[in-house]
Amino acid sequence: MTDLDPLELRHVSRHFGSFVAVDGLDLTVRAGARHAIIGPNGAGKSTLFGLISGTLPATAGSVLVDGRDVTRLPVDRRVALGVAATFQHSSLFLRESVLENVLLAVLRRSGSGFGGWRKVGARAGAIDRARTLLDRVGLPARHGEPAAALSHGERRQLEVAVALATEPRLLLLDEPAAGMSPAETARLTELIAALPREVTVLLIEHDLDMVFELADTVTVMHLGRHLKTGSPDEVRASAEVQSAYLGTMEVSP
Ligand code: ADP
Ligand code: MG
Numbered sequence: 001m002t003d004l005d006p007l008e009l010r011h012v013s014r015h016f017g018s019f020v021a022v023d024g025l026d027l028t029v030r031a032g033a034r035h036a037i038i039g040p041n042g043a044g045k046s047t048l049f050g051l052i053s054g055t056l057p058a059t060a061g062s063v064l065v066d067g068r069d070v071t072r073l074p075v076d077r078r079v080a081l082g083v084a085a086t087f088q089h090s091s092l093f094l095r096e097s098v099l100e101n102v103l104l105a106v107l108r109r110s111g112s113g114f115g116g117w118r119k120v121g122a123r124a125g126a127i128d129r130a131r132t133l134l135d136r137v138g139l140p141a142r143h144g145e146p147a148a149a150l151s152h153g154e155r156r157q158l159e160v161a162v163a164l165a166t167e168p169r170l171l172l173l174d175e176p177a178a179g180m181s182p183a184e185t186a187r188l189t190e191l192i193a194a195l196p197r198e199v200t201v202l203l204i205e206h207d208l209d210m211v212f213e214l215a216d217t218v219t220v221m222h223l224g225r226h227l228k229t230g231s232p233d234e235v236r237a238s239a240e241v242q243s244a245y246l247g248t249m250e251v252s253p
Helices: 045-053 075-080 098-110 113-117 120-137 152-165 182-193 208-214 232-237 239-244
Strands: 007-016 019-029 034-038 060-065 083-086 170-174 200-204 217-222 225-230
Touching: 007 045, 019 045, 019 060, 019 217, 019 225, 034 045, 034 208, 045 083, 045 170, 045 200, 075 083, 083 152, 098 120, 098 152, 120 152, 120 182, 152 170, 152 182, 182 208, 200 208, 208 232, 217 232, 217 239, 225 232, 225 239, 232 239
Parallel strands: 034 200, 034 217, 083 170, 170 200
Antiparallel strands: 007 019, 007 060, 217 225
């Protein structure tokens, strides 16, 4: 039996009024891939993530997860199917503690909710799991502080812990390194590289060093359309990509 593709987009579009942010895009993400999506600001990358995670309904086309059509499913149903996302604009509970943010996601995944919370055994297990995740993303010392007290980079780390708490099989990361220090970016890159291959990663990132370090497949979007998909080397070498994208921003040597 062949593995089903964790994600397939069939001619998916999203309009905002008369503006077409994502325009008939076809894309297949293979099981275990580290697949990056790059493209200039406004290319439609974040909108595309909305269509995959379910925060934005598609105007046309379909989204398939493991071969199943999820185009009309709400976010929670997609999370239950193993789709988790961190968003470009934070979705943390800023007044809750760092640990509580992760704990809520752990409990949501286990389906025990606050009923399970009353059982001491389940509670201890969930707290352990939340602590382990916070260690993994590099936030071991900040558990009791409100999420609002974290630096920008630390909030991004916390978002990754929250996403991992849902035990995703498809992890969507929207510019996770944005606003991070070089040290934080390096740590995050290591964390993503160390994720088990059962987790397929789809990454939007502006930091091309990070993209070329992590990705085995790169898709370039431009003006809402699919411009090219290939290996990092193929994408780097493409004249079409260079004129549409790489030429428009600084690329480190
Ligand atoms: P990217 O993430 O590639 O920078 P976005 O997906 O955020 O691009 O945006 C693509 C285009 O869609 C932009 O021109 C943006 O202004 C527009 N857009 C995004 N969200 C909305 C919205 N809610 N309403 C209207 N236009 C939007
Ligand atoms: Mg974006």
